[in-house]
Amino acid sequence: MNALTVLNPQDQFKAPTPDELFNLPPIIPGVDWFTKPVLLALLSAVIVIGFFWAAFASPKIVPRGVQNAAEVGYMFVRDQVARPFLGKDADRWMGLLLSLFFLVFAWNIMGVIPFAQFPVASHIAFPAVLAISIYVLKVYLGVRHQGPIGYFKNMMFPPGLPKPIYILLSPIEFLSNLIIAPFTHAVRLFANMFAGHMLLAFFSMVGFWFLFEHLTPLGAPIGVIGVVMTIIFTAFEMFIQFLQAFLFAMLASMYIGGSLHAEH
Template sequence: MIPRGVSVRDLLRSSAEGGGFVPPSSGDFELPPIFGDNVYTTKPIALVFLSVILISVFFIISSRKAAVLPSKLQFAGESVYTFVRNDLAKDVIGHDFLRFVPYLFSLFTFILVNNLFGIIPLLQFPTMSRVSFPYVLAATVYLVFHYVGIRKQGAIKYFKDIMFMPGVPKAAYILITPLEILTFFLVRPLTLSLRLFANMFAGHLLLLVFILGGEHLLQGVIGLKLISPFAFAIGIVLTFFEFMVQCLQAYIFTLLAALYIAGALADEH
């Protein structure tokens, strides 16, 4: 459960020199290139491409020999698709949900797999702990829900309803209009991305603290060696907790995307 080769060596060197435990920090998420000297060859980039390959291969194989009595693989694939289709698209967006299912399905599976990389042995790095990836995903949601709103209602009516909420006293527009503009064009994409990033970053950092702390205690005196199993045990418990958070964050991100799309399609939003 140690995803960082360089940082671990630094920790061991510090321990050997009597420098004490060096706690993990944000610098440990800045990984060097796997090869060459290019920012596009880092581990997070490689994991993103790996996630696309894994998702594609899994659903192609699970649906290749579809049968009335599904195999375990087909059942797993259909369960994920049905969950996104019914619980996230149909129930939230309503009668016009079908055309958004592919987007929401891709969004959910992509985020889920990249989150789960944080607890998979040998990989052990949640891609979404690098804020640039949540920013890009939030930007796609931002573009999609504004696009469908403009396409259905027309640009003038869509932006008019954003700036001047129907049914509100005119005097209240002085306060409400700036807040609505700020919400639709800045707060929504920022909170959507930062929520995902912060949860993945903080969860992975906690795992590093207890796992690397347990390793450090093993190198101490006998009393510290006896304490180290507790640190490892907490790390294991946190791993299961992190699994739930990773799944939950993929769900929340996709759910909010569906809610924003539903709001853009509503006659009054």
Template sequence: MRSFLLTGSGGGFVPPSTADFNLPPIFGHNVYTTKPIALVVLSVILVSVFFIAASRKAAVVPSKLQFAGESIYAFVRNDLARDVIGHEFMRFVPYLFTLFTFILTNNIFGIVPLLQFPAMSHVSFPYVLAIFTFVIFHAVAIRKKGLMPYLKEIMFMPGVPKPVYILLTPIELATFFVVRPLTLSLRLFANMFAGHLLLLVFILGGDHLLKGVVGLKLISPFAFTFGIGLTFFEFMVQCLQAYIFTLLTALYIAGALADEH
């Protein structure tokens, strides 16, 4: 079907695939300096510089920069940490704040011109973040309740006849130790990956249509317009995913702190 549509252009359209995510190294053959790594480092520098600059000359009447920094901080502290975790929230604000700003910056790099690559569309970055969250919420729970009571609380729901535990205990264990970190990381990864792929399809497709015969040239503005619209949609998704990752981390910590029954 593809060749039938685009015969006039010479050379078929190569649909974007996972190969488009394997970017070549920047310097020679050093596999560790690729664009995602550079973007992650850049995001760390950007976030640090921004918040140091925003908080350095803190005044009662805030400057614009301080106001921007403080509103992001207040959002994470009040809406995410305090409302979800409860009275012990202050200990976890630094982690949640770092997580939120780091993911948000890296996601938004996906639609910033020239950068245009979300580092989180490489699954290893979300994995690392999910491992941090995993270790933190289990460590919090173990420190608060002790190892054995915590495991007992996970494995045995109260109020169930004994034989049913054979059915339920594997599910509970899998939920806490496998599915939670896995879905946490895969949700972020899949959203960033699919979003980037979607943008690639529309922008590259529009570009390819532009090289085709006259009829196809007329269609290509639609593809570009759609691509631009999807870019704004992507912006929404990127903010949402950063929020959800942080929210779920906060929820898991809250669950670890809560006294069950």
């Protein structure tokens, strides 16, 4: 560290490190578990509950205001997430999928909301808990709807292959469905949010440093680039945050659908 500080004097730009950005101190000193991501996760849950409570507590036949917005969200999840994979079972699973989509979306969008500015899912524990829950549900539903032997048989021995090849392919199916799928489910969301937060933090640090902390004639254009890139990437991040929430719910729906009906 000492050698670094000698080479890196006070008036040089330092990019934010993951440790600074993600290893946040507790909000109340002494209560170690209560950090900013935890607060934002709880806040997101309250916001999602409040939003749908306000929308559907006393629903009108002709929707207005909040109910209108919530219905658009519901229709989106039903038509794009639930129905393509669940078909006629879609309505039974809407409660889970709708909550999942809006909770993850609220978590993600916290990354660009001023003062919050931290995507909750960039701590892997949060998406991991959701992915593990979906995984347990997937295996439970599969065993229940296809039988304990039938589920593993349908999963590991897809019909229509020459018999000897099963020895080679069944391990791939097993590993892919039961170990790698839940892992990628969580990591996809986590990695996107982590990288997005790093990018935004980097570009806003560039803008802040070169325009406010250390204004020089040569540095100013770099600062302007930093500010412009921050704005562009904020818009891009909002798209990614929406897309990842959609993908997370879509994969959950896909896993549930795959457990309800054996692949044909």
